[in-house]
Amino acid sequence: MNDEIRIMIVEDQEPVREGLRVLINGSEGYRCIAACRTAEEALDCIGDELPDVVLMDINLPGMRGTECVVHIKNSHPEVQVMMLTVFENNEEIFTSLEAGATGYLLKKTPPAQLLQAISDLVKGGSPMSSEIARKVVQRFHLSSPSRFPEANLTSREEEILSYLAKGYLYKEIAASLFINIETVRTHIHKIYQKLQVRTRTEMLLKYLRQPEQ
């Protein structure tokens, strides 16, 4: 069995891409099995030989790196993705993590540390540049622990929300609460406005992500 870490590079700038390839192939235990210029190219050939790790640039022509991660993780959830970028753009960090990336390095990371980070990634860690890590951690300061404190739901709305979250149909909620289905609609409409969601699925994704009560 081969214990080399198989790596795919997705990076549009030729010098960077080739630099990475040379670094990886010149290091024992690491092997570059593909080096693509675009996200589309990467999605095309990732099925050929599945990598352990994908090094993904964010700023790509055409499909962005973050979008590419969604596709990779959806079709091959076991592949680990490390974002590589020059900037520490706030929102793109979180978009990447939501998409399923588990590592996030700045391109200025020295070669030795990059290799170490790739190893960490396959071992179950989440290597991040320290600036990135701080931003990730700070995102929790804002996040509120309780269910929907900011939403200001009325007690009736909370009640209906709980049925909604259990998967009841509108008419089932109406029957359970002995009210008209139109009333249920009205409440849910207001709930969605307050929660800033557009569908039940969006609401559930928010609702179920909260810490268990």
Added chain:
Amino acid sequence: MNDEIRIMIVEDQEPVREGLRVLINGSEGYRCIAACRTAEEALDCIGDELPDVVLMDINLPGMRGTECVVHIKNSHPEVQVMMLTVFENNEEIFTSLEAGATGYLLKKTPPAQLLQAISDLVKGGSPMSSEIARKVVQRFHLSSPSRFPEANLTSREEEILSYLAKGYLYKEIAASLFINIETVRTHIHKIYQKLQVRTRTEMLLKYLRQPEQ
């Protein structure tokens, strides 16, 4: 101006506390200015000489470490707090970060790395043990149920399911995968049959709870 990092230790177990104190005071650039046994004691004396960094145990008698962080950050927001614990209890990680801690290490961290982490902390990083980092990153992942050995989903079905679970509309899934919406319908119809559910909500409730890999 003093370039030593001033450190406060809050740890109830005497050997660990003294071990840390000795390590810190024996290392150039680091100085332990206080070592407390309880959270209450720490809150009492933190005003005497403000530390740059607090090493905070979580499991303390009386007030818990996480609660203590809230108080420290409220009265002295510029102080950096690093949690130190033996376990990687999920919820306590997030409670700590919400409270305002910016570092989180397991106690098994080797001395040299601990000192390095303290330096990172004052430099604006957020040092975390790799296991912790992965958990933090995973908190951002949009859930995608993908392991149902009993359901016998094809790889394409798994893929579509993961979009379904992220709240994509049918037409968004179609656009993402470059296929027709009718094909999406067909796949989802089969998925629902195999999973024995009748709506997306049922599917989410049934499968969204499992831990991520």
Added chain:
DNA sequence: AATAAATTCACACGAACGTGTGATTGATCC
């Protein structure tokens, strides 16, 4: 008493969803 808020119901429209049936293509297995 007047105002505001919560709760209730109504109607209409379009979007999104779930089901049923059928068909074509390509790959795989026997």
Added chain:
DNA sequence: GGATCAATCACACGTTCGTGTGAATTTATT
């Protein structure tokens, strides 16, 4: 070569959902 299955697309039908607008009733609140 035939059978099976995965993946693709098509059309039709009914259900459910989300939104907009409007209104009546009850319950605080001031």
